[in-house]
Amino acid sequence: MFRNVAIRLQQGHRTIGFPKGQPTLPDRFRGVPVVDRAKCPVGCRDCVEACPTDAITIDRKGLRLDLGRCLFCTDCVEACPERAIRYTQDFRLAGRRRDDLILNGESLKQAEALDKKARRLFGRSLKLRQVSAGGCNGCEADVNVLSTVVFDLGRFGIQMVASPRHADGLLITGPVTENMRLALKKTYDAAPAPKIVIAVGACAISGGPYINHPEQHNGADNVVPVDLYIPGCPPHPLTILDGLLRLLGRLEDGRPGA
Amino acid sequence: MTLPLHNGEQLNRAKIPQQNVAEFRQQVIARVREGARVAALFGLPGNGSVPMLAVLANGVSGKLELVGTEISGEYPALTPDVPQVHLFERELAEQCGVIPKGHPWLKPVRFVKSLRPGHDTWGRAANEQPLVGVTNFYRVEGDEVHEVAVGPVHAGVIEPGHFRFQCHGEDVLHLEISLGYQHRGVERALLGGPNKRTIHYMETLAGDTTVGHATAYCQAIEALAGCKPPARAQVLRGVALELERLANHTGDLGALAGDVGYLPTQSFCGRLRGDFLNMTALVCGSRFGRGLVRPGGVVFDVDEARIGQLRERLEQALRDVTSAVNLLWNTSSVRGRLERTGVLTTETAREIGLVGVVARACGLERDARQEFPSGIYQFVQIPVSTYHTGDAFARAYVRWLEIQRSVAFVREQLNALPAGPVRAKVGPLANNATVVTMVEGWRGEICHAALTDATGRFAHYKVVDPSFHNWFGLALALRNQQISDFPLCNKSFNLSYCGHDL
Numbered sequence: 001m002f003r004n005v006a007i008r009l010q011q012g013h014r015t016i017g018f019p020k021g022q023p024t025l026p027d028r029f030r031g032v033p034v035v036d037r038a039k040c041p042v043g044c045r046d047c048v049e050a051c052p053t054d055a056i057t058i059d060r061k062g063l064r065l066d067l068g069r070c071l072f073c074t075d076c077v078e079a080c081p082e083r084a085i086r087y088t089q090d091f092r093l094a095g096r097r098r099d100d101l102i103l104n105g106e107s108l109k110q111a112e113a114l115d116k117k118a119r120r121l122f123g124r125s126l127k128l129r130q131v132s133a134g135g136c137n138g139c140e141a142d143v144n145v146l147s148t149v150v151f152d153l154g155r156f157g158i159q160m161v162a163s164p165r166h167a168d169g170l171l172i173t174g175p176v177t178e179n180m181r182l183a184l185k186k187t188y189d190a191a192p193a194p195k196i197v198i199a200v201g202a203c204a205i206s207g208g209p210y211i212n213h214p215e216q217h218n219g220a221d222n223v224v225p226v227d228l229y230i231p232g233c234p235p236h237p238l239t240i241l242d243g244l245l246r247l248l249g250r251l252e253d254g255r256p257g258a
Numbered sequence: 259m260t261l262p263l264h265n266g267e268q269l270n271r272a273k274i275p276q277q278n279v280a281e282f283r284q285q286v287i288a289r290v291r292e293g294a295r296v297a298a299l300f301g302l303p304g305n306g307s308v309p310m311l312a313v314l315a316n317g318v319s320g321k322l323e324l325v326g327t328e329i330s331g332e333y334p335a336l337t338p339d340v341p342q343v344h345l346f347e348r349e350l351a352e353q354c355g356v357i358p359k360g361h362p363w364l365k366p367v368r369f370v371k372s373l374r375p376g377h378d379t380w381g382r383a384a385n386e387q388p389l390v391g392v393t394n395f396y397r398v399e400g401d402e403v404h405e406v407a408v409g410p411v412h413a414g415v416i417e418p419g420h421f422r423f424q425c426h427g428e429d430v431l432h433l434e435i436s437l438g439y440q441h442r443g444v445e446r447a448l449l450g451g452p453n454k455r456t457i458h459y460m461e462t463l464a465g466d467t468t469v470g471h472a473t474a475y476c477q478a479i480e481a482l483a484g485c486k487p488p489a490r491a492q493v494l495r496g497v498a499l500e501l502e503r504l505a506n507h508t509g510d511l512g513a514l515a516g517d518v519g520y521l522p523t524q525s526f527c528g529r530l531r532g533d534f535l536n537m538t539a540l541v542c543g544s545r546f547g548r549g550l551v552r553p554g555g556v557v558f559d560v561d562e563a564r565i566g567q568l569r570e571r572l573e574q575a576l577r578d579v580t581s582a583v584n585l586l587w588n589t590s591s592v593r594g595r596l597e598r599t600g601v602l603t604t605e606t607a608r609e610i611g612l613v614g615v616v617a618r619a620c621g622l623e624r625d626a627r628q629e630f631p632s633g634i635y636q637f638v639q640i641p642v643s644t645y646h647t648g649d650a651f652a653r654a655y656v657r658w659l660e661i662q663r664s665v666a667f668v669r670e671q672l673n674a675l676p677a678g679p680v681r682a683k684v685g686p687l688a689n690n691a692t693v694v695t696m697v698e699g700w701r702g703e704i705c706h707a708a709l710t711d712a713t714g715r716f717a718h719y720k721v722v723d724p725s726f727h728n729w730f731g732l733a734l735a736l737r738n739q740q741i742s743d744f745p746l747c748n749k750s751f752n753l754s755y756c757g758h759d760l
Contacts, residue, residue, distance in 0.1 A: 026540050148525065
């Protein structure tokens with residue numbers, strides 16, 4: 001017993017200060033990418049060709065980057081002859097609409113909160129049922145981590161629950177394989193309305209590396225309506241937490257909200 | 259006649275001896291009797307008859323062998339003689355539509371369409387989508403016998419799978435595990451590669467084993483292209499592979515503590531797992547090692563300052579993991595729950611071809627880092643950690659032994675990192691060539707086998723995740739256990755669903 005207490009003291013207090021303080025991320029962390037369009041040589045398509053998921057396209061205004069498809073790899077950075085693409089440390093990536101994840105010269109729009117009525121219902125207590133539908137256990141692992149003492153999801157009133165019947169919504173990972181489509185649909189139907197759906201990771205948003213494989217459905221919103229998209233491969237736990245808190249209206253501009 | 263080869267050695271495909279089915283069966287049976295295991299057995303789906311290849315791995319002699327045959331329609335199944343190939347033969351039947359006659363358990367593995375249209379083992383039409391989980395499950399009949407079905411959607415944040423228990427009261431007479439829910443069509447998509455997506459498939463085959471699978475793939479590419487990655491890259495790959503092991507083993511010990519209701523170690527290890535992941539992120543920006551390992555070497559180098567930081571964090575993490583894990587061994591209620599739960603004998607483990615932590619916990623000295631060393635493991639040896647009791651305790655304890663040895667390895671490597679570049683240029687792949695690579699991932703042996711065509715593209719690429727060998731071990735471990743011990747047994751194996759389903 002005394003030994004347990006001594007070890008408990010040795011292990012220390014480990015819960016991060018976020019959202020009150022800003023977290024420190026490793027210097028090589030790949031957050032929101034920025035493109036210096038002025039540097040793009042005329043007619044250059046090197047990054048477009050290099051991107052494994054065709055997340056980069058070129059339109060009249062220049063490069064267009066779809067964060068819903070982005071694997072946050074270094075293929076485009078390495079391919080660019082002018083070093084025009086770089087990643088920033090900004091971990092805030094979540095968006096409410098699929099179109100909000102598209103970077104085309106303007107800064108990324110932060111996810112808006114749910115409407116007032118939904119916030120009254122879920123704002124201080126949100127129970128989520130997680131469904132992995134073809135996820136590689138990367139997103140699943142970093143969702144799981146939110147329940148450890150480091151992120152302590154419980155302090156925000158958010159909890160992962162064992163049954164869809166107890167849930168206010170689903171948190172979906174994976175591209176939605178054909179073999180999980182029916183199970184996902186049934187789980188969605190089993191959750192009582194009103195309910196929200198959160199798609200976590202490139203797979204759940206667009207199919208990720210498996211995009212256009214006939215064995216999957218290019219993401220959750222082809223099967224159920226989605227209220228929040230959280231990009232990444234996998235998204236950092238802070239990215240997921242930031243998205244959840246913004247959805248509940250508990251974060252504004254990186255600072256804790258009302 | 260077989261073709262001997264080393265881990266990561268490129269050979270001409272024409273050298274693979276093609277035998278008739280009877281000789282092929284004899285070779286496999288003889289080698290397994292001599293102590294080899296079947297690391298892979300697969301067919302190449304095409305239009306005519308199906309070429310079949312076996313990769314035999316003898317850990318004692320450190321020898322890999324390839325043997326081939328061709329099948330049209332059906333052949334006498336190997337499973338009755340070599341039980342460890344039972345799932346490989348089911349996979350072969352599902353993918354290629356050939357029938358291993360006399361297979362005692364011929365059911366779909368992933369519930370997918372045949373890759374040879376017009377050839378379906380279960381006689382389904384080419385446009386018929388197989389229904390996942392719909393099969394003739396084994397049933398025990400009798401008074402008071404009941405069935406419990408769990409999944410695909412489980413209570414935790416975990417991948418999907420279906421488990422069917424045949425119970426008498428609380429006792430499990432039989433467990434059948436039916437997977438396939440995570441099937442994303444990776445092996446099919448790899449054909450004709452490599453292309454710009456290939457490495458990303460490898461990194462997400464089993465997302466918690468990114469470094470393991472990416473290393474096995476890169477070693478295959480390097481062998482096929484005749485490229486030698488620099489020594490510094492080899493060491494950094496080894497460091498990343500051991501960090502992956504450290505993170506997952508630590509997480510597993512925490513989760514096991516949680517499953518027996520011992521919360522201190524659960525919460526300490528939950529945090530410490532993240533500390534190891536963050537060390538990987540310090541090297542490459544990703545907690546899972548995404549973007550680190552690439553053909554020719556690694557993408558990120560580490561300078562002195564970064565090495566210093568890694569060293570410091572490693573020692574801190576070891577100190578905290580040591581105290582957190584020792585609590586488990588010193589708490590009798592924890593030991594009481596782990597000991598004699600989910601026992602597998604050494605004989606069963608050998609017979610069904612278990613690999614990795616699970617095999618070592620049954621006393622089998624199976625570790626690709628020792629048996630078929632590649633990369634840095636050719637020069638630095640990590641002793642194989644085993645325990646003899648085959649129960650959940652052994653599976654936990656082997657993880658703890660490996661944590662200590664991995665830390666020692668990483669410490670040593672960080673102190674003696676060879677100078678030089680971290681990436682070499684990779685040329686085109688050899689035509690009509692073959693290579694087999696083996697990497698000891700944190701769960702166990704990862705085996706990749708690549709065959710190129712006349713233009714140097716993948717004619718076939720076989721991935722065997724350790725989970726493919728080990729799921730049946732979990733089913734057997736549950737026999738005569740209380741059904742309430744399932745979560746504990748499952749966690750003590752902690753197998754990959756997506757690595758199995760591909």
